[in-house]
Amino acid sequence: MTTVAVLGGGIGGLAASYYLCKSPQVTKVIVLESSSRFGGWLWSTRRSDGAVFEHGPRGIRPAGAVGHNTLNMVDDLGLGGDILPVPYSHVASKNRYVYMNRRLHRMPSGLSGLLRTVPPFSRPLLLSVAMEMLVKKGVEEDESVHSFVSRRLGKELADIAVDSLCRGVFAGDCRKLSVRSCFPVLYDAEQRRGSLTLGMLLGSGPSPAVSPGPLAQRSVTESWAQWSLSRGVESLPESIAEFLQRSGRVELHREAAVQQISPSASGWTISLEDGVVSADHIISALPAKALVSILPPSCQPLIQLLQDIATVTVAVVNLEYEGSILPVSGFGHLLPSSEDQALLGVVYDSVPFPQHDRTNGRTTRLTVMMGGAWFHEVFGSPDTVTEERLLARATEAVHCHLGVPTAPSWSRVSLQRDCIPQYYPGHFRRVESMRSFIRENNLSLSLIGSSYDGVSVNDVIFNGRTAVEQLLGTGV
Numbered sequence: 112m113t114t115v116a117v118l119g120g121g122i123g124g125l126a127a128s129y130y131l132c133k134s135p136q137v138t139k140v141i142v143l144e145s146s147s148r149f150g151g152w153l154w155s156t157r158r159s160d161g162a163v164f165e166h167g168p169r170g171i172r173p174a175g176a177v178g179h180n181t182l183n184m185v186d187d188l189g190l191g192g193d194i195l196p197v198p199y200s201h202v203a204s205k206n207r208y209v210y211m212n213r214r215l216h217r218m219p220s221g222l223s224g225l226l227r228t229v230p231p232f233s234r235p236l237l238l239s240v241a242m243e244m245l246v247k248k249g250v251e252e253d254e255s256v257h258s259f260v261s262r263r264l265g266k267e268l269a270d271i272a273v274d275s276l277c278r279g280v281f282a283g284d285c286r287k288l289s290v291r292s293c294f295p296v297l298y299d300a301e302q303r304r305g306s307l308t309l310g311m312l313l314g315s316g317p318s319p320a321v322s323p324g325p326l327a328q329r330s331v332t333e334s335w336a337q338w339s340l341s342r343g344v345e346s347l348p349e350s351i352a353e354f355l356q357r358s359g360r361v362e363l364h365r366e367a368a369v370q371q372i373s374p375s376a377s378g379w380t381i382s383l384e385d386g387v388v389s390a391d392h393i394i395s396a397l398p399a400k401a402l403v404s405i406l407p408p409s410c411q412p413l414i415q416l417l418q419d420i421a422t423v424t425v426a427v428v429n430l431e432y433e434g435s436i437l438p439v440s441g442f443g444h445l446l447p448s449s450e451d452q453a454l455l456g457v458v459y460d461s462v463p464f465p466q467h468d469r470t471n472g473r474t475t476r477l478t479v480m481m482g483g484a485w486f487h488e489v490f491g492s493p494d495t496v497t498e499e500r501l502l503a504r505a506t507e508a509v510h511c512h513l514g515v516p517t518a519p520s521w522s523r524v525s526l527q528r529d530c531i532p533q534y535y536p537g538h539f540r541r542v543e544s545m546r547s548f549i550r551e552n553n554l555s556l557s558l559i560g561s562s563y564d565g566v567s568v569n570d571v572i573f574n575g576r577t578a579v580e581q582l583l584g585t586g587v
């Protein structure tokens with residue numbers, strides 16, 4: 112293997128390049144990123160007074176093989192000293208709210224939360240959990256998250272808890288999202304154990320083996336629920352880019368939009384605005400839609416499958432208020448779609464990460480997230496909606512949900528277009544068919560990034576690693 116071109120410099124493309132760099136089999140890596148910065152959705156604003164605001168992900172989960180894998184990389188990059196851990200015992204881990212019927216409800220947790228009737232639910236959750244073990248295994252090879260949870264745990268849990276959860280992870284509609292692709296652990300628990308409850312108690316299946324390094328071990332000993340970095344999560348792609356630069360084997364190109372790729376005798380020819388690049392193999396870390404527009408006509412069947420992967424747009428509104436303004440403490444609150452389609456949720460950023468607050472004078476940082484699967488219905492086209500309208504809607508929500516009458520002292524509206532892929536039922540089959548097409552046509556192409564096998568930062572990094580291992584036929 113000589114030259115590998117990595118298309119897209121988001122966290123997926125950078126992670127794949129990092130793993131390629133670890134192998135002596137690869138002589139050259141070329142990273143092509145269309146925008147003027149690396150990191151994609153990992154995007155932090157750092158103000159000169161010490162405040163940090165996230166416009167994409169803000170907390171990363173340390174648990175499981177994929178969580179350990181990311182922490183091993185963080186350690187290797189020398190970022191361990193910058194980590195901001197949030198343990199399970201922290202109020203931000205214990206308290207998550209749902210805003211429903213015009214008030215905040217703390218989501219039940221622990222045994223007492225399961226035993227009692229906790230509004231907005233009309234019966235103890237333990238009843239639903241116990242009855243779940245008696246429900247027969249489904250026969251469909253995939254179904255919507257809402258249909259799966261209604262069938263196993265009842266409609267109320269699906270309408271409130273799962274509807275909100277899907278908005279708080281995928282900004283999506285649980286009636287349209289695939290249970291098999293969005294929540295594989297739930298799907299596997301039913302398949303292997305016949306029940307979610309038994310799956311949780313007995314384990315739902317094998318998970319990939321990743322040996323935890325010192326930082327991952329620390330996350331276990333100290334029971335971390337999530338973590339960030341002292342200068343914001345964008346420090347992670349920045350550190351990877353620095354590592355790649357230092358390696359001497361990686362060419363990093365910004366403002367290098369790939370316009371077309373065509374198979375050649377020895378691999379691929381990649382056309383940019385101002386020239387061409389040759390590579391033996393391509394790792395595409397582009398969103399599915401972007402890959403569609405650069406593939407040659409000979410890849411029509413692949414193009415058709417990629418076109419079926421929809422995305423949603425999210426308006427992310429960062430707000431800073433003077434003083435301590437929150438009536439409750441916790442991670443934040445979500446709204447089920449029945450309460451308000453436009454408003455997905457509000458993150459109370461100052462609670463898990465007070466280190467990102469301005470250094471002098473008490474402030475409260477919040478992030479309001481809006482739109483998602485309902486964006487067009489509520490706000491119309493992202494091309495015409497104004498920042499003023501989005502800001503007004505966000506501050507009105509803070510007033511109405513949290514009783515904050517004052518205006519924010521600082522705000523920033525980011526319209527994150529097509530930022531979260533939506534895995535609809537049958538997504539796993541479509542991805543399987545894409546990879547079969549690539550294999551059968553001997554295309555030297557790997558597909559990674561959030562469009563295919565998981566949207567979390569951990570999933571995207573881990574899948575970058577897996578693609579490199581498959582390409583090189585060895586562990587990295």
Ligand SMILES: Cc1cc2nc3c(=O)[nH]c(=O)nc-3n(C[C@H](O)[C@H](O)[C@H](O)COP(=O)(O)OP(=O)(O)OC[C@H]3O[C@@H](n4cnc5c(N)ncnc54)[C@H](O)[C@@H]3O)c2cc1C
Nearest residue numbers: 119121122123145151152167168369530560561566567568
């Ligand atoms: C608002 C928001 C909140 C989130 N919160 C969390 C969270 O709390 N925890 C979590 O784990 N995950 C979270 N995520 C998800 C996670 O951030 C993303 O799934 C992940 O960053 C996607 O990475 P990627 O590399 O696959 O894609 P991207 O970040 O989209 O990277 C793709 C790159 O390709 C480039 N590109 C596009 N077209 C071309 C072209 N023709 N040529 C060259 N380059 C091109 C783009 O500019 C981009 O840099 C969140 C996402 C969003 C949007």
Ligand SMILES: C=Cc1c2[nH]c(c1C)Cc1[nH]c(c(CCC(=O)O)c1C)Cc1[nH]c(c(C)c1CCC(=O)O)Cc1[nH]c(c(C)c1C=C)C2
Nearest residue numbers: 172207278279280281282443444445455456457458480567
């Ligand atoms: C209100 C909208 C959103 C909030 N976060 C996201 C959206 C669309 C995006 C997002 N959040 C998480 C992930 C990664 C999932 C993973 O597998 O790690 C993504 C893409 C993390 C997350 N956020 C919430 C949950 C339950 C999770 C899963 C992991 C975990 O349990 O920590 C809930 C949640 N998200 C938001 C709020 C306000 C909220 C709950 C109060 C914002």
